[in-house]
Amino acid sequence: MMLKFSLIQAFIVISSLILNAQDYLIAFKGTGAAATIDSVKIENLTQATDLTINGGNVLHLVNKITDIVPVDQDPYNQVLIYPNPMTDYARLEFTLPEAGMTSIAIYDFSGRALNRIKEYLNKGLHTFSVYGIKEGIYFIRIVSGNYSIGSRLVCSGSNENNVVIKHENSYQTGELIQGTKGTHAEIFMQYNEGDRLKITGYSEIYSTVIVDVPTESKDLSFEFIKCTDGDENNYPVVRIGDQIWMAENLKTSSYKNGTSIPNVENGTEWANLTAPGYCWYNNEISNKNIYGGLYNWYAVNTGNLCPADWHVPSDNEWHQMVLYLDANATLLEERESRTAADNLKETGITHWNYPNAGTDDTGFTALPGGYRRYTGEFGGTSDNGDWRTSTQYDATRVWYRYMFTNSGDVYRKITNMQAGYSVRCIKD
Structure with a gap:
């Protein structure tokens, strides 16, 4: 005994020695x-x-x-x-x-x-x-x-x-x-x-x-929650406020019904598109699993780009997330928030260039996937991330969001329909 x-x-x-730790x-x-x-x-x-x-x-x-x-x-x-x-x-x-x-x-x-x-x-x-x-x-x-x-x-x-x-x-x-x-x-x-x-x-x-x-x-x-695209890629999801988002960029080459989206590599052909198209950054498929695809407005506007029960977020849905992270966010063109980008960006400099103050408080893990200009050239990878919304500004332009490596700002800007940007889907 x-x-x-x-x-x-x-x-x-x-046990008592480590109790205070x-x-x-x-x-x-x-x-x-x-x-x-x-x-x-x-x-x-x-x-x-x-x-x-x-x-x-x-x-x-x-x-x-x-x-x-x-x-x-x-x-x-x-x-x-x-x-x-x-x-x-x-x-x-x-x-x-x-x-x-x-x-x-x-x-x-x-x-x-x-x-x-x-x-x-x-x-x-x-x-x-x-x-x-x-x-x-x-x-x-x-x-x-x-x-x-x-x-x-x-x-x-x-x-x-x-x-x-x-x-x-x-x-x-x-x-x-x-x-x-x-x-x-x-x-x-x-x-x-x-x-x-x-x-x-x-x-x-x-x-x-x-x-x-x-x-x-x-x-x-x-x-x-199921989040499976037309190519049978499965995505992690994350809840931010009252919304549920993909925690990665979309990387499908097919609509949710399995129909292929045209992969347009030639710059001149891309610039002249008035129909759906996508590409990988620099036309290198090695960028697919890291940064996802770059999609033009016409692909977004089909309503079939995201997985079943998901959709491309509207301008207001993007703002709802930014406002949840920054109560001072404003729905104005140019700078929407001075701080929310750091809550959304991946930490470190594995993908973002130095300096990157991203803390990824949300689990959104925003990456600098770059863009494809309406003229067909690529740019911005490692320095900025650009994401499409589903909301038109006028007959030829649409709203989008972007973030820089050296800033906590989320920018709300207008772009043309031919440009190629990343897409994050949101749950219906």
Whole structure:
């Protein structure tokens, strides 16, 4: 008994050393078109680091990786606790290698057992909830035959009720676990308070972007929405305010019904077009997957350019997004906003030329795909991005938006119908 308490107290001492450092657990779930998550990519935009994990994993954000007691990554030798720190409740998730009578106990800082339950559990994955805990540091211990695992639990709440341990779910080995795929591990990532994370969830043909600055443990939900063009390209989507946008530029060579769009490479032919046409920047297909296509107004005006249930945004829909990012934005020609471009542009100088102050707060990840002039020449790649709207200014001109590498400005300008610009579609 004394040995058990000594181990518990030693673990608590180690835990208390890192308690003051931020320590967040982020779990993931899918909603909408898919409930399961294949994988999650986490990009720390502040530090320019990234990590890809299994969709069933729990992301553990810590200030210093070296401060954390190493966790055995064997799925049969760990307890996942989320959220941790908890306020009102937490979930315990663990896997038993063999069936048997199992004890789940929670101890306080002094080693006193606050509650202990015993149940016969089958081999497989099990989930329990814990609540009724007041503020403090606790230790969870699970024992089944010769198998024993434990983990610390931090509570920041003020509950004074009886401590409850409640069995929620069990899945025998080989069963599908709803909402997750693969193993369930706690994956560490170094994180400083205030870092901005771009988090992309993937599920088969679906992908959704969330940008977050975590300040607590939480569950993040990816709302999966189909966005598939006429070439069967699938696009990530992102919610900005009340709108849902593509998180990449359109790169289709076909309308949504599968009919081909003319690919016009010759400059003179491009300049004389009065019908739909598109091209890749510099007529190089290597630019397709990075910057997408450049489309003239006639292709936009067909109403069939974007995926089903999506459309080319109007001038007002673009302004709605800019106004959401900058309350001082004005619907005037020339400068629409002095700051919103930095919220929309990709970070760093991988694609934008120096200096680029883009923070990508939105997950829109605007890229400098350049343009094709109405005369047929290309220009602007790495320096500016240009996007079409569906709104005409007059019989021969239309509204569009553009951004520069060295500015936070979003510009609202008029252009002719022959020019080739990028397209971002918006959900109907």
